[in-house]
Amino acid sequence: MTPNVVDSVVTDTDPNASCVLTTNTDTETVWRRKQDTQSAISDQNNNNSTGSSSSRGGNHCDHDTADSTPFRAQIRWPDFFAQLFVHVGFLIGLYYLVTFQAKLYTYLWTLGLVWATGLGITAGAHRLWSHKSYKARWPLRLLLMFLFTICGQRDAYTWAHDHRVHHKYSETDADPHNAKRGFFFAHVGWVFLTPHPEVVAKRKIIDMSDLEADPIVMLQRRFYIPLFALLVIGLPVLVPWYCWAEQLSVAFWVCFTFRFTTTLNIAFFVNSVAHMFGNKPYDKSISPVENLAVAIAAMGEGWHNYHHVFPWDYKTSELGSYLFNVTTGFIDCFAQLGWAYERK
Numbered sequence: 001m002t003p004n005v006v007d008s009v010v011t012d013t014d015p016n017a018s019c020v021l022t023t024n025t026d027t028e029t030v031w032r033r034k035q036d037t038q039s040a041i042s043d044q045n046n047n048n049s050t051g052s053s054s055s056r057g058g059n060h061c062d063h064d065t066a067d068s069t070p071f072r073a074q075i076r077w078p079d080f081f082a083q084l085f086v087h088v089g090f091l092i093g094l095y096y097l098v099t100f101q102a103k104l105y106t107y108l109w110t111l112g113l114v115w116a117t118g119l120g121i122t123a124g125a126h127r128l129w130s131h132k133s134y135k136a137r138w139p140l141r142l143l144l145m146f147l148f149t150i151c152g153q154r155d156a157y158t159w160a161h162d163h164r165v166h167h168k169y170s171e172t173d174a175d176p177h178n179a180k181r182g183f184f185f186a187h188v189g190w191v192f193l194t195p196h197p198e199v200v201a202k203r204k205i206i207d208m209s210d211l212e213a214d215p216i217v218m219l220q221r222r223f224y225i226p227l228f229a230l231l232v233i234g235l236p237v238l239v240p241w242y243c244w245a246e247q248l249s250v251a252f253w254v255c256f257t258f259r260f261t262t263t264l265n266i267a268f269f270v271n272s273v274a275h276m277f278g279n280k281p282y283d284k285s286i287s288p289v290e291n292l293a294v295a296i297a298a299m300g301e302g303w304h305n306y307h308h309v310f311p312w313d314y315k316t317s318e319l320g321s322y323l324f325n326v327t328t329g330f331i332d333c334f335a336q337l338g339w340a341y342e343r344k
């Protein structure tokens with residue numbers, strides 16, 4: 001069985017991990033395994049013996065120095081206006097839908113796209129590329145990349161990179177969407193604010209060599225801008241216009257901005273709601289929770305307390321049926337075909 005990437009990164013490559021994960025008193029995380037605790041105790045002893053507690057640059061150490069140079073996030077205006085545009089566009093698309101100005105097939109097409117392309121995120125970017133919780137043969141990887149690209153949520157390499165940082169440094173300054181900075185930041189603020197220096201630093205030490213060896217991932221990354229134009233805007237908008245003579249403006253606001261922003265916010269809910277509102281049957285000391293509504297909307301990604309404790313599990317949950325974990329059903333179907341294998 002292939003070792004979990006995130007897991008292995010924690011102990012194998014980062015000398016600061018134990019400082020970040022076990023001695024930060026206002027941030028409780030999942031990484032509480034025995035060896036981390038032992039190395040933290042060892043670190044503390046070393047620090048005590050040298051009389052220094054902040055010389056290594058870890059997250060805990062940043063808290064020590066934070067009073068003198070507090071980090072202030074700046075707004076990245078192009079990203080801010082992009083978010084503003086798609087969210088206003090969401091409302092315009094919603095207006096067309098609730099006033100029945102779109103054709104029936106446009107409703108079905110939009111719903112189908114939200115549902116099917118979401119699997120590109122859950123089964124692709126998340127469970128396959130971020131966590132390597134199962135393996136997929138190239139036709140399935142190609143299908144997942146096609147679906148994921150239609151979502152428009154950056155390239156898979158960047159998505160998985162930030163997600164690995166999120167798991168490894170969950171709810172510390174190094175977490176790209178640290179839920180301890182509040183609901184708005186965890187939901188969408190992190191997308192248009194400058195990242196904390198700890199995020200920038202920790203991104204550099206995350207092992208991404210497995211994805212760098214995946215030609216499908218690297219090709220999508222290389223040609224992301226034309227692929228975005230073609231698959232995020234072109235395909236969803238032009239199919240209704242060409243195939244059932246939908247008005248181009250309706251197709252644009254419904255099938256691009258409304259659809260895009262719907263999927264985006266469902267993904268955001270995992271970072272915000274599923275880190276705040278729900279129960280914690282697996283580890284009460286961490287913030288991620290089990291949330292049924294997010295599990296339904298995000299096709300099985302709402303069992304987040306379990307997922308942060310056992311990130312290598314391809315089901316991202318212990319219990320529940322396919323009804324509340326559509327992604328697991330999807331992966332299991334492809335396992336029957338032999339396209340998915342070594343499910344952990």
Ligand SMILES: [Zn+2]
Pocket residue numbers: 166270271275288304308
């Ligand atoms: Zn999380």
Ligand SMILES: [Zn+2]
Pocket residue numbers: 126130131163167307311
């Ligand atoms: Zn994850």
